[in-house]
Amino acid sequence: MSDRIEKSIELNAPLARVWRALTDHREFGEWFRVEMDGPFVVGKVARGRILHPGYEHLTWHATVQRMEFERVFAFTWHPYAVDPKVDYAIETPTLVEFRLEPIAAGTRLTLTESGFDKLPSSRRDLAFRMNENGWTQQMKNIERHVGT
Numbered sequence: 001m002s003d004r005i006e007k008s009i010e011l012n013a014p015l016a017r018v019w020r021a022l023t024d025h026r027e028f029g030e031w032f033r034v035e036m037d038g039p040f041v042v043g044k045v046a047r048g049r050i051l052h053p054g055y056e057h058l059t060w061h062a063t064v065q066r067m068e069f070e071r072v073f074a075f076t077w078h079p080y081a082v083d084p085k086v087d088y089a090i091e092t093p094t095l096v097e098f099r100l101e102p103i104a105a106g107t108r109l110t111l112t113e114s115g116f117d118k119l120p121s122s123r124r125d126l127a128f129r130m131n132e133n134g135w136t137q138q139m140k141n142i143e144r145h146v147g148t
Helices: 015-023 025-032 121-146
Strands: 004-011 034-036 045-050 059-068 072-077 094-103 106-114
Touching: 004 121, 015 025, 015 072, 015 094, 015 106, 015 121, 025 034, 025 045, 025 121, 059 094, 106 121
Parallel strands: none
Antiparallel strands: 004 106, 034 045, 045 059, 059 072, 072 094, 094 106
């Protein structure tokens, strides 16, 4: 198993549009399916109610690590933290990075999630597999979102 997930997509949207979809908490929530509590601030925890069917009982948590204007948006989180009886705070979080690059057609968006090797072995494979599938869907979601 790999320690990282990487996805890349070419979006027919300008860099500024993709950046806004990633870093404006309201827009992020629309395509990511989370009702965010407030804006993203580097060094602070972002929270929101998950709206994806079957996961509405969960709160989304991420700590914003970097916001380099129109280049990099990064946060740490606990991947596939779906069991309300488990204290995921004792685990080392993974790092999610969105990198933007201007291209002729618009913007290349590359997503990387790394750090799965630090998760407990009892849930590492499942968290990796679920996030691999989840990021495939989320890349389609942001593509639809910035195309509107």
